[in-house]
Amino acid sequence: xxxxxxxxxxxxxxxxxxxxxxxxxxxxxxxxxxxxxxxxxxxxxxxxxxxxxxxxxxxxxxxxxxxxxxxxxxxxxxxxxxxxxxxxxxxxxxxxxxxxxxxxxxxxxxxxxxxxxxxxxxxxxxxxxxxxxxxxxxxxxxxxxxxxxxxxxxxxxxxxxxxxxxxxxxxxxxxxxxxxxxxxxxxxxxxxxxxxxxxxxxxxx
Ligand SMILES: Cc1cc2nc3c(=O)[nH]c(=O)nc-3n(C[C@H](O)[C@H](O)[C@H](O)COP(=O)(O)O)c2cc1C
Numbered sequence: 001x002x003x004x005x006x007x008x009x010x011x012x013x014x015x016x017x018x019x020x021x022x023x024x025x026x027x028x029x030x031x032x033x034x035x036x037x038x039x040x041x042x043x044x045x046x047x048x049x050x051x052x053x054x055x056x057x058x059x060x061x062x063x064x065x066x067x068x069x070x071x072x073x074x075x076x077x078x079x080x081x082x083x084x085x086x087x088x089x090x091x092x093x094x095x096x097x098x099x100x101x102x103x104x105x106x107x108x109x110x111x112x113x114x115x116x117x118x119x120x121x122x123x124x125x126x127x128x129x130x131x132x133x134x135x136x137x138x139x140x141x142x143x144x145x146x147x148x149x150x151x152x153x154x155x156x157x158x159x160x161x162x163x164x165x166x167x168x169x170x171x172x173x174x175x176x177x178x179x180x181x182x183x184x185x186x187x188x189x190x191x192x193x194x195x196x197x198x199x200x201x202x203x204x205x
Contacts, residue, residue: 006182013200016178016189020098021060023091028058034091035098040067041086042078042104049078055089056116056168063173063193065100068116068124071108071167072133079104085171095181100173107168116168122153128162129154179205 009015027035041050057066065087069075079085083105089098107113117125130144143150149158176191186205191198 006184007180010180010182010187013189013202016180016187017191017198017200019096020176020178020191021058023094023096024055024058024065024089024098025060027089028055034093035089038065038067039088040075041088042075043082043084044074044078049075051075057170064102064170065173066168066170068120069167069169070128070130070134070165072165074135075169076106076167079106079169087171097179097181099177099179100171101175102171102173105170105172107170108166109164112170113163113166113168117163117166120166122156122159125159125162125166126154128165129159130165177203 009019027033037052041048053067083103085104087100178189180187188203188205190201
């Protein structure tokens with residue numbers, strides 16, 4: 001609720017914490033939320049590597065978020081080399097930036113991926129049928145799909161081949177930084193997680 005044009009969380013760090021999880025949970029469920037997408041940064045050879053992904057998992061209890069990807073994509077090797085990742089969200093309408101640091105874990109062909117795969121829509125499963133690894137150079141413009149699947153949705157049996165490429169990246173959160181923009185003064189707060197403790201700290205915006 002907004003009082004005097006200031007949201008209730010403006011000067012209340014506990015409310016900010018609750019707000020973060022509410023917005024992330026809504027971001028996962030609601031494809032119209034500005035937090036449905038996020039930007040994941042990995043450490044790479046020379047430059048940091050950044051990409052947009054869809055937020056697919058949020059757990060306040062386990063302090064984790066996650067996304068789906070292709071096992072053959074560059075980000076997998078980067079995560080296997082260095083599991084430290086940063087994830088950025090920005091909700092333009094509500095003027096909220098959320099920055100998450102954590103440890104990424106690659107899940108492939110295990111109980112987690114089997115459970116997730118069984119709930120993925122066919123349209124999304126098709127992405128995992130591209131023939132060559134994402135990022136492979138091509139002499140021609142390409143979708144990457146095998147010619148027989150170019151403009152159709154493959155059958156359920158055909159889509160199953162994508163499971164081999166399907167990967168779930170789980171991020172164990174170590175810290176969350178909040179930034180709220182307001183004309184009367186911004187607010188910024190940092191939440192650090194250590195051994196079941198949450199350290200809540202205001203910081204200068
Ligand atoms: C709106 C949007 C959503 C995307 N969602 C995902 C996603 O959930 N998983 C994914 O692997 N790539 C997703 N992509 C593509 C990635 O941004 C990226 O191009 C691709 O994963 C290759 O990244 P990499 O070479 O750094 O591994 C998305 C792109 C856009 C624009």
